[in-house]
Amino acid sequence: MQIRIRRGWEIPEAHATPEAVVMARRSLLGAGAGLLAGTGAAQAQWLSPSRLFQAPVKEQPRKPLAAARNARFVAGRDITEEIHATTYNNYYEFGTSKSIVAPAQALVLEPWTVRIEGMVANPRTVGLEELLKQVTLEERVYRFRCVEAWAMTVPWVGFPMAELLRIAEPQAGAKYVVFSTLADEKIMPGIREGFYPFPYTEGLTLAEAANELAFMAVGMYGKTLPPQNGAPFRFITPWKYGFKQAKSIVKISFTDKRPVGFWEALQAEEYGFWANVNPAVPHPRWSQARERLLGSGEMVPTQIWNGYGTFVADLYKGLEKERLFA
Ligand SMILES: Nc1nc2c(c(=O)[nH]1)N[C@H]1C(S)=C(S)[C@@H](COP(=O)(O)O)O[C@H]1N2
Ligand SMILES: [Mo]
Numbered sequence: 001m002q003i004r005i006r007r008g009w010e011i012p013e014a015h016a017t018p019e020a021v022v023m024a025r026r027s028l029l030g031a032g033a034g035l036l037a038g039t040g041a042a043q044a045q046w047l048s049p050s051r052l053f054q055a056p057v058k059e060q061p062r063k064p065l066a067a068a069r070n071a072r073f074v075a076g077r078d079i080t081e082e083i084h085a086t087t088y089n090n091y092y093e094f095g096t097s098k099s100i101v102a103p104a105q106a107l108v109l110e111p112w113t114v115r116i117e118g119m120v121a122n123p124r125t126v127g128l129e130e131l132l133k134q135v136t137l138e139e140r141v142y143r144f145r146c147v148e149a150w151a152m153t154v155p156w157v158g159f160p161m162a163e164l165l166r167i168a169e170p171q172a173g174a175k176y177v178v179f180s181t182l183a184d185e186k187i188m189p190g191i192r193e194g195f196y197p198f199p200y201t202e203g204l205t206l207a208e209a210a211n212e213l214a215f216m217a218v219g220m221y222g223k224t225l226p227p228q229n230g231a232p233f234r235f236i237t238p239w240k241y242g243f244k245q246a247k248s249i250v251k252i253s254f255t256d257k258r259p260v261g262f263w264e265a266l267q268a269e270e271y272g273f274w275a276n277v278n279p280a281v282p283h284p285r286w287s288q289a290r291e292r293l294l295g296s297g298e299m300v301p302t303q304i305w306n307g308y309g310t311f312v313a314d315l316y317k318g319l320e321k322e323r324l325f326a
Contacts (some may be wrong), residue, residue, distance in 0.1 A: 013148045014096050015243060016267050018195055057102045060109070060231075062223035067137040067157045073213075075141040076307070077293075080152040082221045084295040089228045090146065091247060092196060093181075093188040104227040106187040107248065112232050118178075118253035121169035128233055132218065134167055135159035139222075140215055145277050145306045146242035151291040156236055157219030162210045170206065170254040178203040178259045179235055180251035197266060202246045203259035203273070204237065205315075213238060213311045239308040241275045271326065276316070277306040278325035 014020070087101055094100040114131060117123040137157055145151045170177070183199035185191040191198050208214060215236040218225060225231035230247025237244055243263050263271035270284055279289045279302035290299045305312055316324055 013098070013150075015090075015147060015263060015271065017096060021195075021266060055102075057105065059101065060105055060107075060227060062219075062226055065137065065157045065219035065222060065224055067139045067219075069139040069141065069155070073140045073142060075143050075153045077143060077153045079141060079155055080293070081295050085152050085154050085220065086226050086229060088150075088294055090148075090242065091228060091230070093183065093190040093198060093200065094228075095189060101226075101228045103189065107182070107227040107231060108187070109224075109227070109232045112250075114233065114249060115251040116168050116253075117251065118255050119171040119174035120254050121171065128218075131167065132159075135163045137218070140236075142213075142215070142236060142238040143306055144236075144238060144242060144245075145291055145302065147271070147275070147283060147288075149286060149288065149291050149302075150294055151300075151302075152294040154220055155222070156215060156217040157222070158215050158217035158236070160212060161214035161216055161235060162212065164216055164252070165206070165210055168252060168254065173256050174206060174254040175256045176203045176205055176254070176259055177209045178251075178253045178255060179246045179249045180253070181230075181246050182248045182250050197262060199250075200246055200262045201259065202244045202261040202263075203255075204244075206254075207315055208237065208312075211312055211315060213308055239276055239305040239312045241277060243271060244275045272323045274316075274322060274324045275326065276312075276324050277302060278304050280304070281325035283326070 088098045089100055089104075090098070091100050091104060094103040112128040113125050114128060115123075115125045137159055139155050139157050141153060141155045143151060143153050165177070168177075178201055181200040182188075183191050188198075190196060204214070215238075217230075217234050217236050218232060220226075220229060225234065227248075230245075233249045234247040235245055235249065244261070258273060261271075261273065263275075264273060277288070282288055288302055291302045292299055303309075316322075
C-alpha cells in the first residue's frame, strides 16, 4: 500500500481523492489525517489555471442568453472574472483535476431531455427547450463556496427552482427532490474508471427547493453554460457547499425518503445531506473559517449560510439536532 505524505503547500483540494477514499475505507484516516492534510493548506495561495498557460482548447460555442439581473440578490463582492470561473472546475465525471475544460467539450448538449419522475402528478420526459418555454429567465449574482475552501462570485442565468416544482407537480406526500446527472461512459473517463458511485446525485428537501434562493441555471456571464460548468442545466443553492450543486442534470425525481447523495455515499463522515456553509464547523481534514477567491487569490472570512442567512436560516428551525453543516 502506498501512503502519500502531503507537503505543507499541497492543499487537500480534491474532496476525496481515490487514495483518500481508499485510506478512509481502511480506517487509516483517523487522527493522523489532520497532520497529513496540513492545517496551513487552505491558506495556501494558488493560481487558478488559466487558458494562457494551457494548450489551446477548442471550446463549444456558447449562445448569448440575455436576462435582466434580479437586484434583490446582492453579492457584495466583485464578480469573479469569467476566465477563472470557467477554467477551475470540479466535474469528476471528466477527471479529478481542476482542469477538465478539454475533456468536458465532449458533452453533447443538444438535444437535452430531463426525466421528471417519482412522486409527481405525471411522470414524463421533457426537452430542456420545452421546459424553458414555461419559465422566465433572470440573472442572479451569487457567491459560491466549495467545501474545499475556494469561492467565486458568478452571474448565473436561469429560473427559480420553485418554478420547476410548479411544473413538476410533486404529490402531497413527496418530501425531497433528487437531481441525477449525466453518466455516459462513452464520453466521461470518470465513469469508465468505475471508482466513484456515479451517476452523481444530490437532493434537497422540498422546503429548501422552494426557497427563493434555489435556482436552476442554464447560463452564466450572459451566455449558455459551458460544458465544464455543468451545461446545459444545473442547480445552484448558494448557501450550501458547491458539491450539492449538481451539474448536467438529466433526471429530477421526487420521493418521501431522504436520498443519499454522491458525496455522502462516498464519505459520509465528511459530506452529509445538508452541507450548509458554516465557518465554525471545520471539515474533518481542514478549516472552513476562510475561503480563497478565484482569480485574486485573496483569503476572506467565510460567513455562516455563505452570508444568505436572512433567506434560509428559518428553514432549519427545529432541525438543530441534524448535522446541518457537513
Ligand atoms: N455532475 C457533477 N456535478 C458537480 C460536481 C461533479 O463532479 N459532477 N462537482 C461539484 C462540486 S464539488 C463543485 S465545487 C461544483 C463546481 O462547479 P463549477 O465547476 O461550476 O465551479 O460542482 C458540483 N457539481
Ligand atoms: Mo466542491
